[in-house]
Amino acid sequence: MESLINVIEATMFRKRIMVLVAFVLASIFLVFQASQIKLDAAFEKHIPLNHAYMKTYLEYRENFGGANNVLISVCDTEGDIFNESFFSALKGVHDQLFFIPGVDRIQVKSLYSPSTRFVEIVEDGFAGGPVIPANFQPDPQGLAVVKANIEKAGIVGSIVADDYSCAMVKASLMDTDPQTGARLDTLVIAEQLEQQIRGKFEKDNISIHIIGFSKMVGDVAEGAKGVVAFFAIAIVITTLMVFWFCRSISLTLLPIACSLVAVVWQLGMLSTLGFGLDPMSILVPFLVFAIGVSHGVQMINSVSKLVSKGATSKEAAQMSFRLLLIPGGIALLSDTVGFLTLLSIDIGIIRELAITASLGVAMIILTNLILLPLLVSFIHVAKVEPKIADKNKVTVWDVMSSFATKRIATVILVITAVLYVAGYYYSQDMKIGELHAGAPSLHETSRYNQDTFLITDRYAISVDYMSVIVESPADSCTFYETMDLIDTFQWQMENTAGVQSAISLASVAKIVNAGYNEGNARWRVLSRNQQTLVQSIARVPSTSGLLNSDCSVMPVILFLEDHKAETINRVVDKVKVVAQALETDEVKFKLASGPVGVMAATNEAVAEAQTPMMLYVYGAVTLLCFISFRSVRATIVVIVPLYVVSTLAQWLMTALDIGLTVSTLPVIALGVGIGVDYGIYILSTMSIKLREGYQVQEAYLLALKERGSAVLITGVTLAIGVSTWFWSDLKFQVDMGILLTFMFLVNMIAAVLVLPAIAAFLWPNKK
Known part of the structure; x- marks a missing residue:
């Protein structure tokens, strides 16, 4: 590995002009490609097409509408x-x-x-x-x-x-x-x-x-267009934070510029591969920019420290490249693999989010680990004389290094364990699906949701409906036994909490039958006489959506009070129970069509994907950490804090009534992928010092002096950037902003607090 790095470094810095020309040519092409990208929000991207409900939906959509x-x-x-x-x-x-x-x-x-x-x-x-x-x-x-x-x-x-x-x-x-x-x-x-x-x-x-x-x-x-404004605000905030950190205009502008190049390249690659941006993945370029800046700050931090020790700008750039290529590459590779695990979720919009995020992080490897040090090698980095430390003065790093002593570490780990147990207990109440009325992507005060509330209030039927498809042999609607099964099923469902009303061919046939008998309510029944039954359904056309042309498929349409997760789950569970009790060899009840049928399938797909996705994310990150550090102990100290924070994030979702949905499910994977960077950068320096024979506390103190400022500034900068999403017109962006702000901050705190506490027990102090 070291010989490979030597070859890459020698080739890059000896032929800097040629490499930069290649970057410029690639940028020109990808800028043009990025200008061709379009918004893409096809309906089928939002549904799990391979789910059993959706196969039923797609099969009968032409006859009964979608x-x-x-x-x-x-x-x-x-x-x-x-x-x-x-x-x-x-x-x-x-x-x-x-x-x-x-x-x-x-x-x-x-x-x-x-x-x-x-x-x-x-x-x-x-x-x-x-x-x-x-x-x-x-x-x-x-x-x-x-x-x-x-x-x-x-x-x-x-x-x-x-x-x-x-x-x-x-x-x-x-x-x-x-x-x-x-x-x-x-x-x-x-x-x-x-x-x-x-x-x-x-x-x-x-x-x-x-x-x-x-x-x-x-x-x-339309609301997503506001992302551009939030992006601009994030660039300004990030620029100010980076300048405050390095106090150099050139060292501020270079990581910002390289991160923007990564965003442009990402959009250009998406367009080249034939993808567009949907309203959810339009948020990803901001995350790519933020991740790029966080790695850029590590690079300029390393350059500044090496220049202060007497190196030239070019020497500092080369040495920083060598120092950060492995930890930075592993961190970004962990991000990429973490995002790619989202491909396991059978929903188009999440899969495209995974591809979009993975491409963006891959671009950061080129722009912030290769392009940035090359550009730094051309500028003059002012040498900042290090302040002569007063040996009797206790610094912030000295205080924080005490986290790696067993006495303090014990307290930290006990508090962490209590928080984890509480988080795990309360996270069990996290709901799958939407928890609020109206379109969940928009605020309740939005025009769309106000229109929804008006229609729901003024009409007797709900806009939240689900069709249960009844399959039977041709002409089954002329047989009393089949119609009676449908009527019984409808009656059972009408008496289920959450179902506002229902309609089927059977219920309409009863009304028509009463009509043939002077409207007498006593005749509102299904006739056992086949000719009378045929007479009752003859006036119901196939365009009514209650039967197909040969009467072999007859939906039962259930109008629900709302589309909240609890309501959908209760109704779907009742459909399954009643269907199992009533089904025969010839008559089958199949879920589901209609808007709520799509929501039910999506909720089940999200629920099924949650555990495998987390296993894939943590499995991939664990494997990469082990390959990078070649140490079980090092892997444990990086992964455990991440897992605790993920559990606490689920507790936060429960506390704030944020359901696990298509938009919030990827946030956990994104948070883990980005959060691992803090631990990898700290441990990369710390593990070197441990191998050199330093005590755990001393190794951690040296790691803080080397990387601590950059880790803290990137954590705060990332959190401030996504916190601007709290004022978005999009409800799902607000939810994502809350969760990402929490995960960016708490993952950073866990990296500087819990990681050294675990290390204090895993690495014995050498005498």
Whole structure:
């Protein structure tokens, strides 16, 4: 290894100009590539496609619509909907949505849809027609007819608000753009919904309220633009902190510039490989910048100390390169492998986050461990005469070195053990999934969530629904036994806490059967007579979403009170129990479709991935530490503090009501990957001194003098940088900011407090 480092060092510094030219050429190419990168927020990236629920969802999405829906509530702010201006706006919204590319036109439904019909019982049997007749005129007479038809159709609470203040326009989105054949760009859809519908029709007394996955992602992407501002603030804060540390403009600007180069290279490589940025991975470039600065500070710290000992800038750069290539490379390799473990999670958005973060850290190896020392070798680093220390004066490092004495170490380890036990106990209450109402990525005060609350409040049905797919042989809906199973299943689920209401072909057939008997409630049952049963379902079209063309698949749609983790888990568990009790060889109940079905699959995928991900992260970091230090003791003192901090982070999530979700699950891996850097840098110096025969406390004191300032300044700088996320418009960014701030700070504290305390017991003092 040493001979390899010698070859790399000699080649690099003897041919500095050629190496720098190669960096410049690569930067020009990657800057151009980075300029081509686009935001990418496809729906399928957010779901675990190989999960059993999602296989069911994908199989029947074409027949029954998917979870990628758009709901637009058109409201009259001054009264009810029965006026000319409202119906003019409603028709405009319906027509505009119908012609937006990517909208499944068959699935567009509103009062103006031909499939929105009413049926009434008359002396001769049934009569009916479209709710809005073909000759409709928005005059008092025409509006009175429509109002009567709405009541006959039984769509108050679903298509029309309970208080008649709003009417709904619903649609499903396709997977591909029918005009281009490319994957549907949800961000373009969100922009069209905002400009062509809300911007065009929201005026005077008409208000437009839009919800759905595409609109939510659009609002998240809009909020993500604020990341640029946070990035700029982080650069300013980091620059000031680095200058305060080194008191040199040139040594401040170089690590900042190299870290920015790493970010540009990362974006350029992503674009070259065909990836885009989604609203979650758009945060990663900031982390790459922060990690780059932390390693850059170690480099300039080493250069400054060597120059103060009499070395020239070039000599100091070469020696620093030799000193930091192994510990810095191992630390960054640990970061990379830690991020790559996220690939084990079968959710596209997390896998792309893993690739994005890993590419960024790989770029740091080139820019901050190679480019930075090369650039430093060209500048003049002022020699700072070391202050003559007063041997009788106790310094901060002297006090901190006492952490490596057994007496103090015992106290530290006891406190650490108590915190770990408390953290482990309370972390068992950490919930999987979302814990708050509305779209979890956005604050409750956001326009999107306010629209969600309005729709939930004014309509009888919830926007949180899940479809349980009932599979059976063809024409099964004509058999009483099959329909009775569906009816029994629906009744069981309607009486489950958290289920607001339910609908199925069986429940509709009972209503129709009563209609054939003068509306008598006693006849609201499933007929055992096959001909009567066929008569009951004959008027239910396959476009209703309650059956397919050959009646072999009949969903039961469950409307939930909310999408909180506890509600979803309770309902899903009940579905499994009831389905197992009712299933036969021919009739199967399969989870799940609809928005809540997607959430349930995602929650289960996150829960299943949590333990393996942690094992992979710690396994990889442990292996790399062992290879680097070739010592079990050294590996233990680095890994144990990391594990304690990870447990405390889960306790913090429980205390702050932050659920383990797609956005928070990667934070633990990111925190471990970045947190290991502190311990590796301290131990790399400390282990050398231990091999030279120093006592544990003396070795730790020398490590603090060599690396302590850089470790403390990087920990604080990283924490301050991500703490600016507390003011983000995105709720998930706030949660990530809280967790990363905690992990950056506490991992740094653990590295200077717990690491030496463990070392005090693992390395016996030599006499």
